[in-house]
Amino acid sequence: MVDLSFKIKDLYFKNPVLTASGTFGYGPEFDDFVDVSELGGVIVKGTTLEHREGNPYPRMAETPSGMLNAVGLQNKGIDYFIKHIYSEIKSYKTNMIVNVSGSAVKDYVEVAEKLNHLDAIPAIELNISCPNVKEGGMAFGTSCESAQSVISAVRKVYKKVMIVKLSPNVTDIASIAKTAEDEGADAVSLINTLLGMAIDAEKRRPILSTVTGGLSGPAVKPVALRMVWQVSKAVKIPIIGLGGIMNATDAIEFFLAGASAIQIGTANFIDPEISIKVIKGIEEYMLRHNFKTIDEMVGKLEC
Amino acid sequence: MVDLSFKIKDLYFKNPVLTASGTFGYGPEFDDFVDVSELGGVIVKGTTLEHREGNPYPRMAETPSGMLNAVGLQNKGIDYFIKHIYSEIKSYKTNMIVNVSGSAVKDYVEVAEKLNHLDAIPAIELNISCPNVKEGGMAFGTSCESAQSVISAVRKVYKKVMIVKLSPNVTDIASIAKTAEDEGADAVSLINTLLGMAIDAEKRRPILSTVTGGLSGPAVKPVALRMVWQVSKAVKIPIIGLGGIMNATDAIEFFLAGASAIQIGTANFIDPEISIKVIKGIEEYMLRHNFKTIDEMVGKLEC
Amino acid sequence: MKKSVQYFTINAVERLDAEHILIEAVSPVPLQGILPGQFVNIDVEKSKTTFLRRPISIHDVDEAKNSMKIFVKAVGDGTRAIYEMQKGEKLNTMFPLGNSFSYSNSQKPLLVGGGFGLAPLYYLAKKIAQNGIRPTVIVGARNSKNIFLTEKFQDIADVHVATNDGSLGEKGMVTEHSLFTNLENFDKIFVCGPEPMMKAVGKIAVSKNVECEVSLENTMACGIGSCLCCVADTKDGHVCVCTEGPVFNIKDLKW
Amino acid sequence: MKKSVQYFTINAVERLDAEHILIEAVSPVPLQGILPGQFVNIDVEKSKTTFLRRPISIHDVDEAKNSMKIFVKAVGDGTRAIYEMQKGEKLNTMFPLGNSFSYSNSQKPLLVGGGFGLAPLYYLAKKIAQNGIRPTVIVGARNSKNIFLTEKFQDIADVHVATNDGSLGEKGMVTEHSLFTNLENFDKIFVCGPEPMMKAVGKIAVSKNVECEVSLENTMACGIGSCLCCVADTKDGHVCVCTEGPVFNIKDLKW
Ligand SMILES: Cc1cc2nc3c(=O)[nH]c(=O)nc-3n(C[C@H](O)[C@H](O)[C@H](O)COP(=O)(O)OP(=O)(O)OC[C@H]3O[C@@H](n4cnc5c(N)ncnc54)[C@H](O)[C@@H]3O)c2cc1C
Ligand SMILES: Cc1cc2nc3c(=O)[nH]c(=O)nc-3n(C[C@H](O)[C@H](O)[C@H](O)COP(=O)(O)OP(=O)(O)OC[C@H]3O[C@@H](n4cnc5c(N)ncnc54)[C@H](O)[C@@H]3O)c2cc1C
Ligand SMILES: Cc1cc2nc3c(=O)[nH]c(=O)nc-3n(C[C@H](O)[C@H](O)[C@H](O)COP(=O)(O)O)c2cc1C
Ligand SMILES: Cc1cc2nc3c(=O)[nH]c(=O)nc-3n(C[C@H](O)[C@H](O)[C@H](O)COP(=O)(O)O)c2cc1C
Ligand code: FES
Numbered sequence A, B: 001m002v003d004l005s006f007k008i009k010d011l012y013f014k015n016p017v018l019t020a021s022g023t024f025g026y027g028p029e030f031d032d033f034v035d036v037s038e039l040g041g042v043i044v045k046g047t048t049l050e051h052r053e054g055n056p057y058p059r060m061a062e063t064p065s066g067m068l069n070a071v072g073l074q075n076k077g078i079d080y081f082i083k084h085i086y087s088e089i090k091s092y093k094t095n096m097i098v099n100v101s102g103s104a105v106k107d108y109v110e111v112a113e114k115l116n117h118l119d120a121i122p123a124i125e126l127n128i129s130c131p132n133v134k135e136g137g138m139a140f141g142t143s144c145e146s147a148q149s150v151i152s153a154v155r156k157v158y159k160k161v162m163i164v165k166l167s168p169n170v171t172d173i174a175s176i177a178k179t180a181e182d183e184g185a186d187a188v189s190l191i192n193t194l195l196g197m198a199i200d201a202e203k204r205r206p207i208l209s210t211v212t213g214g215l216s217g218p219a220v221k222p223v224a225l226r227m228v229w230q231v232s233k234a235v236k237i238p239i240i241g242l243g244g245i246m247n248a249t250d251a252i253e254f255f256l257a258g259a260s261a262i263q264i265g266t267a268n269f270i271d272p273e274i275s276i277k278v279i280k281g282i283e284e285y286m287l288r289h290n291f292k293t294i295d296e297m298v299g300k301l302e303c
Numbered sequence C, D: 001m002k003k004s005v006q007y008f009t010i011n012a013v014e015r016l017d018a019e020h021i022l023i024e025a026v027s028p029v030p031l032q033g034i035l036p037g038q039f040v041n042i043d044v045e046k047s048k049t050t051f052l053r054r055p056i057s058i059h060d061v062d063e064a065k066n067s068m069k070i071f072v073k074a075v076g077d078g079t080r081a082i083y084e085m086q087k088g089e090k091l092n093t094m095f096p097l098g099n100s101f102s103y104s105n106s107q108k109p110l111l112v113g114g115g116f117g118l119a120p121l122y123y124l125a126k127k128i129a130q131n132g133i134r135p136t137v138i139v140g141a142r143n144s145k146n147i148f149l150t151e152k153f154q155d156i157a158d159v160h161v162a163t164n165d166g167s168l169g170e171k172g173m174v175t176e177h178s179l180f181t182n183l184e185n186f187d188k189i190f191v192c193g194p195e196p197m198m199k200a201v202g203k204i205a206v207s208k209n210v211e212c213e214v215s216l217e218n219t220m221a222c223g224i225g226s227c228l229c230c231v232a233d234t235k236d237g238h239v240c241v242c243t244e245g246p247v248f249n250i251k252d253l254k255w
């Protein structure tokens, strides 16, 4: 038999398949399709200090093998999350991880502090890479200095597992990953969306209300794989790979490139059962290739 | 009637559709399919000082709505070009532009000097953005300082129209475009390929002999459009937009985002007649939308 | 009804013109409990350029045959590929999605449809008819060539037509139809069509104080409330059209 | 012959097993002048995950009927979608591409094929037969289930079979077939199949001093010498398999 589990610090994941923030709601949205408790983890929607309405409609544009979104972190804020959503989702038997976003360092810190107290939230994912908000967001993830400021501040107050989610919109993602590691991140996840744009030629207008948005889906997979590979040469902490994973083969590619776990995002929209199918597919691949643990497979690319 | 012409400095292009370097050979490869002289311009294969064999096979990987290449600037060198290829292509009645690549500043300079003397080559495209060579190439295009060094050196010796081709693998493409403008570029073209990677999960090996390669095709269009839009806010020189253009509608999107002309790359592989079809499609669109000149359309995005 | 993804088998296609098609497809699972106004989300497997699923209204359900009908207009690559599907082919379908028209409290319902907006109204009319009420339907279009399905409605509803050029029914926009002069004769209006048309109907409904529900067609990615792409601006802020809608009472919308 | 892109119409399909198909398709333009060894590049329009064209050898040409045959093995999404095509459908085809086998100077040709490598050899055998020479063909495979088309060759060639498990023909690899012990009986060998097989045959040919041409199957993007993706390493450096090949004399390859 194969062992699909992996760990970040001492946090145990029964398998390496997580769902990506902003693409899986809080979990219940998928109850009809999958047993959420079977997942390695769920990263819930980006959560901010205050309630946010997000950007105006339209927020989505389909692109070749992908999509742009400009949701802009619509969420009801951390207090609402704690009061109303937490109780609904804490019974899932998997790692429920909150994606923390903000527009100022102190916002990140405050949200992280509050999450520290929730027993059923064993980890946070710091989103320093959202391209869809005016202040903060991606800006934090595009230079080592600004990344450092958020990460170190949150690290001081957050005691559990801290994952830092990196932006691909940079010249050198490896150096930003290194900064995250140096500042105490327990893992990095990459990639968030690539900044893109879509235009309606007939209407002569941008399709998104915000003009630009974040590109996700299989179109970005080659870039994501390359970045995971580059980051794996630069850091020792575990890497969670994502970007365009549509099936188990795609997931395996990320493991071989150096990821210890993966997230499934946009693919959930096309096949809401995909996350569970990917777990099964990884298991089959490991049997076929004689890998007994995920660890044996990580970075095993013969170059 | 509509006027499809545009100019870079005083170089006249009968229409704004060029073919992208590395995707159209030197022109004759497409003689069976299109009348090359009908194009606005042809940017021939990346040309270096010395003969280059390029990278080992495999050099290509298909990806979702795109492809990775790692050709690595295979070409017979500038002297061979002048002796054998120039005479074959100089009779095309369109702007034949040479894409100049190198691994050191002095190589770029030397190639540009030689091209200065060829009457039928009215312009060069400086490739400071090729991700597929070990030294030079993309490295020049990913920081303002190194971009500056090549561009200013070539500008000193090259008297005709100099286009600088930018790399998308950067945090801030607008600032590099600005550098190009400041150093005397007559136009910028963008984007070159995004650095990506593909893996064969069954063989557990990278598909490309060079591990990473350059991503092109419709997958990158949203990123290319966004960058053209950003650069159009930053510079006054004309922008030649490219990246994933598959049809006339895609081309129009680039004009609206701020490009004065476009190039067609990967699409030539799927439909070798596409360049001519795009010219016709642009004309139809302009008639329908009451644009009389290309200029009227450039940047006309209602945000 | 629990949502799921199923392969339906197409068992009849009726191409109404070069753009409009009526497809009947059989479900491998029972279709009890589908509500009028709900939609399906179709993965168009044979269209290279169609990445996301395409939301399509449920036009009719035959619980006995376990089949559903959809009425599709080819407007782009995705719907074009659906238009070209043949009997026997499989339709990758996620369903049932969305809420429902609230028709049970209406004694004198008026259904207003334009374009493929007519799609959800047939099943609504049928459900209303099953309650022993004969609804009134107005179908609007540019000209007679763009009027479809009226004969199918005739068994269960009183059907009226408005065309911009007067080539069929009354001449003018749907809101200029004579039925609108005595709108108070109806206690609820159900509208589906292009947004400007729905807004125009909504405005009259408000002015005449008649309840009005519209079915929105916001672009969607997931169809199940997880991506927050499809939001409508309501008095409660941004809400998902795919779960809180597609049917909204106009008094809840910031129109 | 000038290259062009044409929509061929499929007029016959023969599914040989769950993976192999023989398709006959009619060209809208005359097919005079196609050479054995040339290939077409197909845009698989109905496969979502197939972006580039797929190179497929020309298996046979009927100039009178203006039709061509291709023999395809479904190995991935692109070829699977071709396998699933039906009579009447259109095939977006760029052709004719590549060079040709040089068979005219051979009096005693041996054709060696494995897998879908057999594809170009039928048209070669036919052309050789038209010159009044009866070629010898060896087909190799793992077992009898993977042997195809031999009966079609029989009219024009002497056909031999080798299977790894001995379930048909001689037991063993194709290079272990008894014909190889007297390879000097032939003046030229034409090989198409998996690279290890072609290399093995090439090695013996060299050792026995018999001329040998192989047809390479490098992955391609453009098919017309413009992208430089498909290169083979030859004594003249990197050359394009799509234009200088796919057929190479092994003495030119750096094998
Ligand atoms: C809840 C819901 C129910 C629907 N029911 C039906 C139905 O029963 N029958 C039917 O034919 N269509 C219906 N639609 C619309 C249908 O989903 C779109 O026409 C389809 O997604 C277009 O896909 P495409 O690939 O063909 O075109 P695309 O290439 O995606 O778009 C082509 C053109 O259509 C426009 N367009 C795209 N999506 C929409 C939309 N949602 N509304 C209006 N214009 C759009 C685009 O702006 C573009 O100009 C419904 C939409 C929703 C949200
Ligand atoms: C000149 C030439 C002639 C050819 N003639 C024929 C023919 O007559 N009949 C036929 O069935 N096939 C032929 N092929 C091979 C055919 O082009 C590939 O099988 C096809 O491109 C695979 O596409 P796919 O989308 O089905 O598979 P993909 O998903 O692209 O690949 C599936 C698997 O097949 C492997 N593969 C892909 N391309 C090739 C290739 N070129 N050679 C070997 N393995 C490959 C991949 O590594 C992968 O493991 C020819 C190839 C060339 C270059
Ligand atoms: C609709 C949508 C909303 C998203 N919201 C968030 C978010 O709130 N926080 C975040 O860190 N990433 C967010 N993302 C990015 C995804 O988590 C993921 O990084 C990205 O989509 C790439 O993965 P994919 O290609 O598998 O979708 C969002 C993506 C999409 C498509
Ligand atoms: C096979 C291949 C070879 C290329 N060679 C070059 C080159 O020599 N010089 C260069 O500047 N760009 C080269 N490019 C990049 C293209 O010119 C273009 O910038 C890129 O492909 C994006 O455009 P597209 O998506 O339309 O292909 C090459 C691209 C491909 C696919
Ligand atoms: S479409 Fe995703 S929330 Fe409605």
Ligand code: FES
Pocket: D219, D220, D221, D222, D223, D224, D225, D226, D227, D228, D229, D230, D231, D240, D241, D242, D243
């Ligand atoms: S496939 Fe492009 S050069 Fe051969």
